[in-house]
Structure formats: structure tokens, C-alpha cells
Amino acid sequence: MSKPKVATCSLAGCFGCHMSLLDIDERILELVDLIEFHKTPLTDIKRFTARCAVGLVEGGCANEENVEVLRTFRRHCDVLISLGDCATMGGIPALRNFVPLEDCLREAYLAGPSVYNPGGDVPNDIELPLLLDKVRPCHEVVKIDYFLPGCPPSADTIWAALKALLSGEPVELPYQLIKYD
Amino acid sequence: MCEALGRAVREVCGALDNDPTRMVDIVRGVQQKMGCVNEEAIDAIAHWTGAQRVEVASVVDFYSFFSREKQGKVVIRLCDDIIDRFSGFAAVREAFESELGITLGQTTPDGLITLDRTPCIGMCDQAPAALINDVPVTHLSTDKARRIVRELRTHGDPKKLVKRVGDGNNAHPLIHSMVENNVRLEGPVIFTPERRGEAITKALAMTPAEVIRAIKTSRLRGRGGAGFPVGMKWEFARAARGERKLIFCNADEGEPGTFKDRVILTERADRVFAGMTIAAYAVGAREGIMYLRGEYAYLLAFLEAVLERRRKDGLLGHNIMGRHGFDFDVRIQLGAGSYVCGEETSLLSSCEGRPGEPKTRPPFPVQKGYLGCPSVVNNVETLACVTKILEEGAASFAAYGTQASSGTKLLSISGDCMRPGIYEVPMGIALREVLDLCGADEPSAVQIGGPSGRMVVAPDDFDRTICFDDLATGGAVMVFGPERDLLDVVAAFMDFFVEESCGYCTPCRVGNVLLRERLEVIRQGRGEPSDLKYLEELGAMIKATSRCGLGQMSPNPITTTLKSFRSIYEARVSPGAHGFRRSFDLEEAVAQAERIAGHESVHRQEVTHE
Amino acid sequence: MSEVILPTSEVIFTLDGVTVTAQSGQTVMEAAEAVGIYIPRLCHKEGLEPYGSCRVCTVTVNGRPASACTTPVADGIAVESESDQIRAWRRTVIEMLFVEGNHFCMFCEKSGNCELQALGYRMGIVAPRLPYLWPKRPVDASHPDVLIDHNRCILCARCVRTSRDVDGKQAFAFVGRGSRRHLAVNPGSRLCDTKLDVTDAAVDACPVGAILRKRRGFETPIGRRLYDHVPIGTGVEQPVELTIREGSPS
Structure with missing residues (x-):
């Protein structure tokens, strides 16, 4: 029997959660015995070609591309996990949720104190994915099965959750592994 | 500071003895004179009353009739x-x-x-x-x-x-209003013609304990909706420790759809003040306050005149009806646009010159109420009933209605019926009969007791009865015909509770916003079946954990219709395909960005591909 | 007028089926705590007048919900505190407070010592099931030594009561109604207009990161903070083993 496939992605995140995943150190050997990485930046596989048992989603949804990727993950993964605070509650990118989009762009590209933009252009290529009005946690866009909070969730947290999941046990994090920071 | 403002504040505060417990009146006075209560006015009021600046500000910001920004004349x-x-x-x-x-x-x-x-x-x-x-x-x-x-x-x-002035006392020069009473059915209790002084005379012939016993024998329960036994309330207040005790008349008729107290106050104010006087005698109170909702301020001059006449007639003031040592007088406290002030402890807070926030219970108002003094709060209609009970005896009152719900009930009927207005009916009357009386030919739903009451179904529930054991109500009956979208009704009621929550406790302050949000998702056709369970659980939680009656009732529009009209919800929800949340609307989410970019998304089509 | 002080008498009631002996005049929360049983709370703090606003301490008394911090004990009452139903209510209250404000634990100076966060941990909350409301709220950094970040304020009134009853200053109060209710300062409109001093007890009263001393953030390393290893309330449940008590920030 083939090993269960795991996919990962980073939406509006910083890849810190992926770093934390790699932080499981030598347990990664145990992990690759258990699973096979499918579509993930770790393998550079770009498209889903098979159904995955688990999808790990880092980051929330800040633009339409994030939504597309998240929905694609939902369709191809049996179990979808929000990995980290950005996926769980929007995280740092969600700090813009109190600022109108226009003001946000002005600050980022025109008026911000460290901006050097003599042309005064705000990126507006037709190919650029459009920003959402607000950054959404993943579970407000698709159904999410499990949440691993933390910025990032510790390697132990990710390991504990994956191991439980792959061995068919309930994902119940002990007190020390639930952290919002 | 602007001189006119300074003078206005000084005058208003001075006229009320610079008394911070009259803060609602003071702020009201300044609002009327200046068209707003701005920062400067707040400072000046704090100066004259000795109140903290923020105490003044909290009153200004709590009541919707007050405004920091200048309003029109x-x-x-x-x-x-x-x-x-x-x-x-x-x-x-x-x-x-x-x-x-x-x-x-x-x-x-x-x-x-x-x-x-x-x-x-x-x-x-x-x-x-x-x-x-x-x-x-x-x-x-x-x-x-x-x-x-x-x-x-x-x-x-x-x-x-x-x-053109309305009927009855609406034509009185001190009211002079176009409002109509629309009294469609006069019963034997409330609309009894005036028999000046009779009830008080009869009360004074008894001991206070005997008066309380008479009220207990009548089995009179509060008419505001909660239905607490009146005799018991008075007995607690009589037994409570304290030199200073007060009788409050709750005329803050704010439950949407209720207007019976307005008509009682217009046509039978004497019977209400007589009831307060009898309560004062029974409890041992010397002061009374009628809390009149700000919306009924047009009745104020008239009611003041009624009080003044009663003082002249020896029915109020010192040595009432010649009884040495029985002193009692009433002042009228105007509200200023806040529903929660109809909740009895909020009413007391408001009378103390503070925001209308409920007080912690226990202690109950009968133990420690207004400024820590034992306080009885009774509804307008309840007090009118008291007068009748003293006039004709407990037994004759108890002969109306049912064993557990004696007497009559005033109903305020509105909505899709031929004859909206006021009906005095015996307690225990079947809803079907009420609907016949008011000419509701084709009701599909009836809201009993206003937003905090419940929505009942046609025709399954029409044999149910209006009484404390079945359809308990403060008196509002709103009739909705088949052409009405009941979710519009529910949404309006939830808007109301969000607006009127005082914000003190978490479940009511946050929970109602969340209920309204999800209801809106469903109304827009973007709900999922799981949302119904979400609304039920959240509603139950808010009811259980809120601090006062407002929060404990506020989910009722949703929870009662989810029970009796579930199909109208079910018709608008469907499961999200592929595990996508239907509540997330991508088109809406990128609309702003499209406007800023000046072009439509070229990706949106792809997003739903595969 | 002086109240007659009655001698305290013993009151016996049950808490989750366990018989508890208490003193009349105690609240349910105090009586529970006296026998080593913790009832979760946010707006209540020992020494302050009970306020009953957060509703985290909801219990049932003879089947009726009530806040343990304001309900006096009475002979024979049956109090329930740890049923699945009550836990679910409490959890929802905590979630409501998280979505009502803007709580970014990942950069909050209070993280690890925050009572709201600690209750989330204690209850095993990994993500709120409620939608985030993302309100726009200001930060008041006008005071030289203390700041208010309204994004994190949970309207518990601990600062209000502490400033009024302990510091004798009335530096804080609430204004506005319903979801517009917010913390205001007194007198004036900015924190620097108040008499608040950096040493005031009101500054320590805040259970979350809404009122903070400036230049003191992140002093305790991760792993040594109040709730890093031990759930909030543990000191009450196991009075012998632990010395960490809430409300005594390092």
C-alpha cells in the first residue's frame, strides 16, 4: 500500500510555519517513512496529480490567488489543517483589516516613510491577483478540519498532530502545545 | 467657553440644585437649550454638579436622544x-x-x-x-x-x-396631540371611570399589612411581562431595612409593538397615581418616581397637572386624605431613548442620573434599589389594577381571568389586521378570539410580547391562551399576514437588540452582533445548514449567560422562529459544495480592489475551476 | 444609619456534588476558592467589588445560570460549575472576547501572562468558531509611562474599579452603549490628561495587554512566563504544589 500523501502551501504567511515543520529535526526521517510529500514547496510539485490525505495550509487569504489555492487544497485533501496563527486568525497580514484598502496601498507604495517610488506607480498589472477587502482566516473561506495555532506552531505541536492523525488517533494537543504566540 | 453655553449649563444645573443624581434631566436640559452636549458642556456640567467629567460623558453617550454633535432646532x-x-x-x-x-x-x-x-x-x-x-x-x-x-x-x-387633535384627552390643551387612543374594547378593570379618592380611602381604612394581603388575595401579577406577584414584592419591600423607601412606576414602555401604557396615562393617569399612593402606604414609602419614556414627553405637562391637582385635592403630599403622617409625593423622571431602562434595575440606575445599566442582583431592588434604598418598581397597568382591587375588592378582581392569571390584560394590537389598537381582555383568552376581535383575517404569524416575546404559528398555535402559564406577554400583539417575509421581522428585531444592548456583559454585547451577522448571511442566501445549529447554540448560550432580562430575551426572535418557522430558514440554506464556505463571497471580497485597479479580476473565473 | 453587623454563620451547599462549608456573605466564587476549587473568571479580581460583566464564571445555582462572582452562597443551594454545558458556555464567552477585539498574541507584550489567552489555553481553544469582527480601535500612547491599546481591551472594568477604589483616582470609566461601549479616561480625553501614575494598581489590574507599562515589554523570556507551563487557576486547585498566583506579574 502506498504511503499517505501530504501537501503543504503558504498563502499569506511568512513560511515560518514551514520552517517550524522542518524543525522536527531527525523526526523528519520518521515522517518520510510514514508519508509521501506531494504538492508542496518542499518538493516543488506544482499541481495536484493525486488525492492527498492531509493538507497543511500556512497563512490566511489576502488575495484571490490565496483563495484559489486554498480551495484547490480543500478539493484535493481529505483532511485540511490550518497551520499557524495566520491561517487560524489572519495573523500579521490581518493588521490591515482596520485600514481601507486604498489607504493601505497608498501607505505601502506612495506615502510610507520608507517608500522610494519616484514614478508614483501602484502595481496594477492585470495578471496580479487582486487583494481581498480583508484578510480572512482559512476557515472563513473553506471548511478546516484541524487548527494548529502558534506563530509558528512549535515543531513538537506539528509532529504531535501529524503523528496522531496518521495513526488514526484523535488530535488532542496537551496544554504545553497550545500556544497563540 | 462660549458665554451662552456657560449660562445655559449654569441655569439648567441650578434649577436642579446641581444634583448629580438628576444628571439625565440636566443633560436633557442642556441638549434642549444648546442642541448638543459637547465637550465644553460636559466640562461645565461636571463643574456645577461636582460629578466626574467621564460620569457626565457616559450619560451623554448612553442615551440616544443626547448628542455631542450639534443637532437642528x-x-x-x-x-x-x-x-x-x-x-x-x-x-x-x-x-x-x-x-x-x-x-x-x-x-x-x-x-x-x-x-x-x-x-x-x-x-x-x-x-x-x-x-x-x-x-x-x-x-x-x-x-x-x-x-x-x-x-x-x-x-x-x-x-x-x-x-386635528385625537380623541379623549389627546385633545386636552396640555397634550394637544394628533395621537388616537384607538381603544377598541373597554374591559371592567382598567377603563373603569374615575372614582376619585375611593381606592385610597379604602386602603387607609386597612392596615398596610391588610392592603398587601388584599393584593395577594387578588393574585395580581406584574403586567410588564415578567409576572412577579405584586403582593409578594410589596411585602419584601415593607420588610426591608431602611428609612427611605420608594415606589417607582415603570412607564418606560419600550417593547416594540406595545402602546397600552400610553393610553392608560392619557385616559386614566389618576388611577395609576392612586395605585402608586396605595403602594406607598402598604410599603411605607414617602417618595415616588414615575419613569416616563422620553418618547412620551408630550404627556409630561398633562401628567404634571394631574399630579398638581392631586396635591390640591389632598391625594398627594402631606397627611394624605387627612391621615396624619401619611406623606407621599411623586416626581416624573423622563427617559431619553433607551429600551434597557424598562428593565427595573436599569430604570433605577437611570433615575440615579447614570447610564441605564442593570444592577447586580442580588440584592434585589426591594432590598437595595434606588441609591441603595428599598424600591418597588411596578408597571403602569399593574398600578391601575391595584386601584381597581382596592375599589371593588380582591375577590371581584380575581373573578376575572384564570386561577394563575387573574384579572384582565391590556393588549396593544398592531400589524395586518382591520382594527389595530387597545383591547382589554380577560386573562386566559384564546389567541384565536383576540385575532377575531381585531379583524386579523389571514394571519400567518403573530408575534406575542414584542421582540423579546415569541413568534407563534398560524393556525396551530391559535388555541393557545394569553396568560402567564402559556403566552405570557406585556401586551404586544403584532399580526403578520402571508405576504410578509418573517426573516425581515426577525432581522428588524435583532437590529433592535444590537442597538439597545447596554454593552455591560459579554454575551449580549457581542452575541447579538454575531447572531445578526449570521442571520444576514442566511437572508442573503449564503447560509449553510450548519448555520441553523450555530444560531440555536449561540442563542441558547446568550439566553443562559446574559446578565439581565434584555440579553436573556434578545435571541428570542431567532430561537422562537427556528422552532416554529424552521422551514423559512431551511429554504435559504444549502450545503457548500466541495467544503467551500458559502458565506465567503469572492466577488464581493474583491469588489473594492477591482474598483481601485479599474478593471475586473481576470482570475476570478479560474478560482472555481477544476 | 448604621447597619447591624450580623455574626457570620456557616452555610453548607454543594458544588458539583461536593459538600462545601462556607461563611454567609461569601460569594460562590470565594467559597469555592476557599476550599481549593477554581472557577474561571476574567472581570473579577480579588479585592475588587464584584462586577459580573464577563460571564466567564457562569455557574448554575439550583439549575439557574448565575455569575459565581456576584452570587452569595446560601444554605442548601446546589451549584454546578464543571458540566459540559457550562464549559461550552464559558468557552463561547472567551471566543466572543477574542473575536470582538483585535488580539494579536504573536506580538503582544502580555502574551504568556495574559489571562484571556490563559483561559483559551486552559479550555483547549485552538481557533474560535465565531467570525472575527475586526473593529477599528485606537491606541493611546500619550502618557509618558503607560499606554492603552484599545484593540486588546475586553471591557472587564478591572482598571475602572481599581483606579476608583484602590488608587482613589477614577482615571477610567466606560462610555457608549452596546457594541460602541469603550474605555474612556478621566478627566480629559487622553491618558496623559489623567492623574494615572505608572505605579498605580490600576496598571496591574488589566488582565490582558490593553494597559501596559512602556519600555517593559517582553521582559520575561518565553518558557518562564506565568502560563507557559501551568494553566491559569492551577494554584487554586493544587494549593500545595504551586506558588504561582494569577495577578502577580513578575
Whole structure:
């Protein structure tokens, strides 16, 4: 029997959660015995070609591309996990949720104190994915099965959750592994 | 500081002895004189009353009739409840807006007129209605709205808008209002003709304990909705420790769809004040306060005159009816646009000159209420019943109604029926009979007890009865015909609770916002079946954990319709395909970005691919 | 008028089926705590007048919900505190407070010592099931030594009561109604206009990161903070083993 496939992605995140995943150190050997990485930046596989048992989603949804990727993950993964605070509650990118989009762009590209933009252009290529009005946690866009909070969730947290999941046990994090920071 | 402002504040505060417990009146006075209560006014009020600045600010910001921004000399408040909405609110609003050239919430550039909205003003039987300053205007139409604006532009005096006065005391010079009583059915208790002094005379012939026993024998229960036994309440207050005790009349009739107290106060105010006096004798109180909702300020001068006449007649004041040492007098406290003040402990907070926040219970008001003194709070109708009980005896009162619900009940009926208005019916009457009386030919749903009550189904529930054991109600009966979308009704009620929550406790402050949010998702057709369970659980949690009656009732519009009208919800929800959340609308989420970018998304089509 | 002081008498009631002996005049929360049983709370703090606003301490008394911090004990009452139903209510209250404000634990100076966060941990909350409301709220950094970040304020009134009853200053109060209710300062409109001093007890009263001393953030390393290893309330449940008590920030 083939090993269960795991996919990962980073939406509006910083890849810190992926770093934390790699932080499981030598347990990664145990992990690759258990699973096979499918579509993930770790393998550079770009498209889903098979159904995955688990999808790990880092980051929330800040633009339409994030939504597309998240929905694609939902369709191809049996179990979808929000990995980290950005996926769980929007995280740092969600700090813009109190600022109108226009003001946000002005600050980022025109008026911000460290901006050097003599042309005064705000990126507006037709190919650029459009920003959402607000950054959404993943579970407000698709159904999410499990949440691993933390910025990032510790390697132990990710390991504990994956191991439980792959061995068919309930994902119940002990007190020390639930952290919002 | 502006001199006029300084003088106005000094005068207002001085007239009320610079008493911080009269803060609601003080702020009201300044608002009336200056058109706002701004930072400077707040400082000045704090100075004269010795109150903390923030204590003044908290009163200004709590009551919706007060404003920090300058309002027009004339403030038009359109009554925005569901009955008015179904009677043409939107068209009337548009007529006002276009004639004034402003939108809701704005003031005309000349500073003359402010247009605003307000929850139910107690005129559902003559909707659409509005308050123009203190003057109620009823049966509004688009034509009438335009005429009103033109007239106000010429004379600026809302009182002159009253061309034809209503029936009964609405024609009294001190009321002089176009409001109609619409009393459709007079029963044997409330509308008994005046028998001046008789009830008090009979009370004084008994000991206070005997008066309480008579009320207990009558089995009178509170008419505001909660139904607490009145005799027991009085007994607790009589037994409570304290030199100073007070009787409160709750005339803060704010439950949307309820307007019976307005009619009692217009036609039978003496019977209410007599009831307060009897309560004072029974409990051992010397002071009484009638808390009159700000929306009924047009009755104030008239009620003051009734009080004054009673003082002259020896029915109030010192040595009432010649009884040495029986002193009792009543003052009227005006509210200022806050529903929660109808909750008895909030009412007391408001009378103390503070925001209308409920107090922690226990201690209960009968132990420690107004300024820590034992306080009895009774509804207008309850007190009118008391007078009747003393006049004719407990047994004759208890002969009406049922064993557990004695007497009669005043119903305020509005909505889709031929004869909206006031009905005095025996307790225990079947709903079907009530609907026949008011000419509700084709009701599909009836809301009993206003937003905090419950929605009942046609015709399954029509054999249920109006009484404390079945359909307990403060008296509001709103009839909805088959053409009405009941989710519009539910949404309007939830808007109301969000607006009127005091914000003190978490479940009511946050929970109602969340209920309304999810209801809106469902109304827009983006709900999922799991949302119904979400609403049920959240509603149950808010009911269980909220601190006062408002929060404990606030989910009722949703929870009662989820039980009795589940299909209207089910028809609008469907499961999200592929595990996508239906509540997330990508098109809406990128609309702003599309506008800024000046082009449509080229990706949106792809997003749903595969 | 002087109240007669009655001698305290013993009151016996049950808490989750366990018989508890208490003193009349105690609240349910105090009586529970006296026998080593913790009832979760946010707005209540020892020494302050009970306020009953957060509703985290909801219990049932003879089947009726009530806040343990304001309900006096009475002979024979049956109090339930740890049923699945009550836990679910409490959890929802905590979630409501998280979505009502803007709580970014990942950069909050209070993280690890925050009572709201600690209750989330204690209850095993990994993500709120409620939608985030993302309100726009200001930060008041006008005071030289203390700041208010309204994004994190949970309206518990601990600062209000502490400033009024302990510091004698009335530097804080609430204004506004319903969801517009917010913390205001007194007198004036900015924190620097108040008499608040950096040493005031009101500054320590805040259970979350809404009122903070400036230049003191992140002093305790991760792993040594109040709730890093031990759930909030543990000191009450196991009075012998632990010395960490809430409300005594390092």
C-alpha cells in the first residue's frame, strides 16, 4: 500500500510555519517513512496529480490567488489543517483589516516613510491577483478540519498532530502545545 | 467657553440644585437649550454638579436622544420598527430625505432640521409615525412628509403641525396631540371611570399589612411581562431595612409593538397615581418616581397637572386624605431613548442620573434599589389594577381571568389586521378570539410580547391562551399576514437588540452582533445548514449567560422562529459544495480592489475551476 | 444609619456534588476558592467589588445560570460549575472576547501572562468558531509611562474599579452603549490628561495587554512566563504544589 500523501502551501504567511515543520529535526526521517510529500514547496510539485490525505495550509487569504489555492487544497485533501496563527486568525497580514484598502496601498507604495517610488506607480498589472477587502482566516473561506495555532506552531505541536492523525488517533494537543504566540 | 453655553449649563444645573443624581434631566436640559452636549458642556456640567467629567460623558453617550454633535432646532425621528417598515417607512423616509435634501442622520445646512430614526415610539396602531422634537406625528404618508417639511421651514414649530387633535384627552390643551387612543374594547378593570379618592380611602381604612394581603388575595401579577406577584414584592419591600423607601412606576414602555401604557396615562393617569399612593402606604414609602419614556414627553405637562391637582385635592403630599403622617409625593423622571431602562434595575440606575445599566442582583431592588434604598418598581397597568382591587375588592378582581392569571390584560394590537389598537381582555383568552376581535383575517404569524416575546404559528398555535402559564406577554400583539417575509421581522428585531444592548456583559454585547451577522448571511442566501445549529447554540448560550432580562430575551426572535418557522430558514440554506464556505463571497471580497485597479479580476473565473 | 453587623454563620451547599462549608456573605466564587476549587473568571479580581460583566464564571445555582462572582452562597443551594454545558458556555464567552477585539498574541507584550489567552489555553481553544469582527480601535500612547491599546481591551472594568477604589483616582470609566461601549479616561480625553501614575494598581489590574507599562515589554523570556507551563487557576486547585498566583506579574 502506498504511503499517505501530504501537501503543504503558504498563502499569506511568512513560511515560518514551514520552517517550524522542518524543525522536527531527525523526526523528519520518521515522517518520510510514514508519508509521501506531494504538492508542496518542499518538493516543488506544482499541481495536484493525486488525492492527498492531509493538507497543511500556512497563512490566511489576502488575495484571490490565496483563495484559489486554498480551495484547490480543500478539493484535493481529505483532511485540511490550518497551520499557524495566520491561517487560524489572519495573523500579521490581518493588521490591515482596520485600514481601507486604498489607504493601505497608498501607505505601502506612495506615502510610507520608507517608500522610494519616484514614478508614483501602484502595481496594477492585470495578471496580479487582486487583494481581498480583508484578510480572512482559512476557515472563513473553506471548511478546516484541524487548527494548529502558534506563530509558528512549535515543531513538537506539528509532529504531535501529524503523528496522531496518521495513526488514526484523535488530535488532542496537551496544554504545553497550545500556544497563540 | 462660549458665554451662552456657560449660562445655559449654569441655569439648567441650578434649577436642579446641581444634583448629580438628576444628571439625565440636566443633560436633557442642556441638549434642549444648546442642541448638543459637547465637550465644553460636559466640562461645565461636571463643574456645577461636582460629578466626574467621564460620569457626565457616559450619560451623554448612553442615551440616544443626547448628542455631542450639534443637532437642528427641529429633530425628526422616524419610527423605525417592523410595523412601520411594513406600513411604508421607506417611502416616507425617502420623501423626508428628498424634501430636506439630506439623508438619515444629517442636519440641514441651515441648522434647522435633523433627520434621524428611532426604535418604536409606541404608535404602531397609527404607523408610520415619527417624533418631531416631542411631538408625535402619525399616519405619515409621502405627501404628509413633504408638507411637514415645508411647514417647518416656515414656522419651525412642531406643535403647529397638529391640525386635528385625537380623541379623549389627546385633545386636552396640555397634550394637544394628533395621537388616537384607538381603544377598541373597554374591559371592567382598567377603563373603569374615575372614582376619585375611593381606592385610597379604602386602603387607609386597612392596615398596610391588610392592603398587601388584599393584593395577594387578588393574585395580581406584574403586567410588564415578567409576572412577579405584586403582593409578594410589596411585602419584601415593607420588610426591608431602611428609612427611605420608594415606589417607582415603570412607564418606560419600550417593547416594540406595545402602546397600552400610553393610553392608560392619557385616559386614566389618576388611577395609576392612586395605585402608586396605595403602594406607598402598604410599603411605607414617602417618595415616588414615575419613569416616563422620553418618547412620551408630550404627556409630561398633562401628567404634571394631574399630579398638581392631586396635591390640591389632598391625594398627594402631606397627611394624605387627612391621615396624619401619611406623606407621599411623586416626581416624573423622563427617559431619553433607551429600551434597557424598562428593565427595573436599569430604570433605577437611570433615575440615579447614570447610564441605564442593570444592577447586580442580588440584592434585589426591594432590598437595595434606588441609591441603595428599598424600591418597588411596578408597571403602569399593574398600578391601575391595584386601584381597581382596592375599589371593588380582591375577590371581584380575581373573578376575572384564570386561577394563575387573574384579572384582565391590556393588549396593544398592531400589524395586518382591520382594527389595530387597545383591547382589554380577560386573562386566559384564546389567541384565536383576540385575532377575531381585531379583524386579523389571514394571519400567518403573530408575534406575542414584542421582540423579546415569541413568534407563534398560524393556525396551530391559535388555541393557545394569553396568560402567564402559556403566552405570557406585556401586551404586544403584532399580526403578520402571508405576504410578509418573517426573516425581515426577525432581522428588524435583532437590529433592535444590537442597538439597545447596554454593552455591560459579554454575551449580549457581542452575541447579538454575531447572531445578526449570521442571520444576514442566511437572508442573503449564503447560509449553510450548519448555520441553523450555530444560531440555536449561540442563542441558547446568550439566553443562559446574559446578565439581565434584555440579553436573556434578545435571541428570542431567532430561537422562537427556528422552532416554529424552521422551514423559512431551511429554504435559504444549502450545503457548500466541495467544503467551500458559502458565506465567503469572492466577488464581493474583491469588489473594492477591482474598483481601485479599474478593471475586473481576470482570475476570478479560474478560482472555481477544476 | 448604621447597619447591624450580623455574626457570620456557616452555610453548607454543594458544588458539583461536593459538600462545601462556607461563611454567609461569601460569594460562590470565594467559597469555592476557599476550599481549593477554581472557577474561571476574567472581570473579577480579588479585592475588587464584584462586577459580573464577563460571564466567564457562569455557574448554575439550583439549575439557574448565575455569575459565581456576584452570587452569595446560601444554605442548601446546589451549584454546578464543571458540566459540559457550562464549559461550552464559558468557552463561547472567551471566543466572543477574542473575536470582538483585535488580539494579536504573536506580538503582544502580555502574551504568556495574559489571562484571556490563559483561559483559551486552559479550555483547549485552538481557533474560535465565531467570525472575527475586526473593529477599528485606537491606541493611546500619550502618557509618558503607560499606554492603552484599545484593540486588546475586553471591557472587564478591572482598571475602572481599581483606579476608583484602590488608587482613589477614577482615571477610567466606560462610555457608549452596546457594541460602541469603550474605555474612556478621566478627566480629559487622553491618558496623559489623567492623574494615572505608572505605579498605580490600576496598571496591574488589566488582565490582558490593553494597559501596559512602556519600555517593559517582553521582559520575561518565553518558557518562564506565568502560563507557559501551568494553566491559569492551577494554584487554586493544587494549593500545595504551586506558588504561582494569577495577578502577580513578575
